[in-house]
Amino acid sequence: xxxxxxxxxxxxxxxxxxxxxxxxxxxxxxxxxxxxxxxxxxxxxxxxxxxxxxxxxxxxxxxxxxxxxxxxxxxxxxxxxxxxxxxxxxxxxxxxxxxxxxxxxxxxxxxxx
Amino acid sequence: xxxxxxxxxxxxxxxxxxxxxxxxxxxxxxxxxxxxxxxxxxxxxxxxxxxxxxxxxxxxxxxxxxxxxxxxxxxxxxxxxxxxxxxxxxxxxxxxxxxxxxxxxxxxxxxxxxxx
Numbered sequence: 001x002x003x004x005x006x007x008x009x010x011x012x013x014x015x016x017x018x019x020x021x022x023x024x025x026x027x028x029x030x031x032x033x034x035x036x037x038x039x040x041x042x043x044x045x046x047x048x049x050x051x052x053x054x055x056x057x058x059x060x061x062x063x064x065x066x067x068x069x070x071x072x073x074x075x076x077x078x079x080x081x082x083x084x085x086x087x088x089x090x091x092x093x094x095x096x097x098x099x100x101x102x103x104x105x106x107x108x109x110x111x112x113x
Numbered sequence: 114x115x116x117x118x119x120x121x122x123x124x125x126x127x128x129x130x131x132x133x134x135x136x137x138x139x140x141x142x143x144x145x146x147x148x149x150x151x152x153x154x155x156x157x158x159x160x161x162x163x164x165x166x167x168x169x170x171x172x173x174x175x176x177x178x179x180x181x182x183x184x185x186x187x188x189x190x191x192x193x194x195x196x197x198x199x200x201x202x203x204x205x206x207x208x209x210x211x212x213x214x215x216x217x218x219x220x221x222x223x224x225x226x227x228x229x
Contacts, residue, residue, distance in 0.1 A: 004155075034217070042117075042203055042220035043156070088155065092216070101218060103155035 002027040006089050006104035014112050017079050021107045023089030024071040031094040033065055033072050038086040038106070046074070046087075079111045116140070117221035119204050125227045126194050134189040134224045136204030143209035145187040146218060147179060150201040162187060163209055191226075199228045 007022045023033070032050045036043035047056045049065035049072060056063050060079075065072045076083055086106040093100045118137045126132040136145065144163050148156035160169045162181045176198070178190040191198055202225075205218040 036220075042223045045217055045219065048217055100158060101156075103157075105153070105155045 002091070002093065002102050004089055004091050004102050004104035006087075006107050008107060009105070010108040010110070012110045012112065013079055015080055017111075018075065018077045019079060019109065021074040021076075021087050021089075021109070022071065023073070023104055025089075025091045025102075026070065027091050027093055027102060029094035030067070030091060032092040034090045034092060034101070035063055035072070035074050036088040036090065038088055039084075043088055076109075079109075081111050081113055084109060084111045117204060117206055117219055119202075119221040119224050121224060122222060123225050123227070125229060126191075127229050128196065129193045132191050132194055132226065134191075134202050134204075134226070136187045136189070136221055137185050138204075138206045138221075139185070140206055140208075140219065141184065142206035142219075143184075144207045144216075145181060146205040146207070147177075147187070147189050148203040148205065149198075150203055150223075152200075156203055159189070194226070194228045196228050199226055201225050 004025045013019055032048050034048050035046040037046055047063045052065055052067040060077045063074045086108050088106045089104045090101040116139055120135045124132060144161055146161040147159045149159055150156040158170050159173045159177055160179050176192050180188045189202060201223045203223045204221040207216045207218045
């Protein structure tokens with residue numbers, strides 16, 4: 001059975017801290033791994049990772065994929081209260097013309113002032 | 114701005130009373146998806162359309178149906194909602210690729226369904 005596991009389930013930090021969120025997966029037909037940020041609304045896209053070892057960066061966020069060990073990490077440096085959200089990891093399974101996402105249960109990040 | 118729109122944002126229905134949720138997109142994407150997300154759980158794919166081709170997930174209950182009358186619109190029909198169907202329902206779209214090409218899904222704001 002395809003599965004995506006995220007850790008920790010929740011995390012409380014103070015502004016300015018650096019956090020690392022983990023995502024491991026066991027799937028057949030891996031195509032890509034995606035990170036989303038979900039506040040009190042729909043998930044918003046952060047990164048798509050397809051190749052091992054290539055870091056994707058966007059401001060204070062960065063992410064990297066290890067296809068040999070089957071995991072990805074999402075780093076957030078100098079955290080701000082606006083970073084408080086659920087961070088979802090999803091794996092896109094190869095299935096032809098459409099993609100099927102298997103989501104992890106997410107990491108709830110709370111950034112305190 | 115190109116976007117995915119869901120209506121209504123909040124829907125209250127009674128146990129057993131049919132309800133329809135709406136999704137529209139201005140992205141001109143080929144694929145539209147419906148997810149169910151219960152509290153503190155990951156989004157779970159119910160079904161998706163590639164153009165007019167309907168693809169149902171094996172574990173999606175028969176109580177859930179979908180219609181896509183044209184490229185822009187997709188509807189989720191819940192024929193007889195139960196208390197366990199209370200959730201956030203997310204619509205997403207993607208361009209649709211072939212072979213090994215990756216594809217990004219873009220989500221609407223969701224409709225939160227309450228069943229009384």
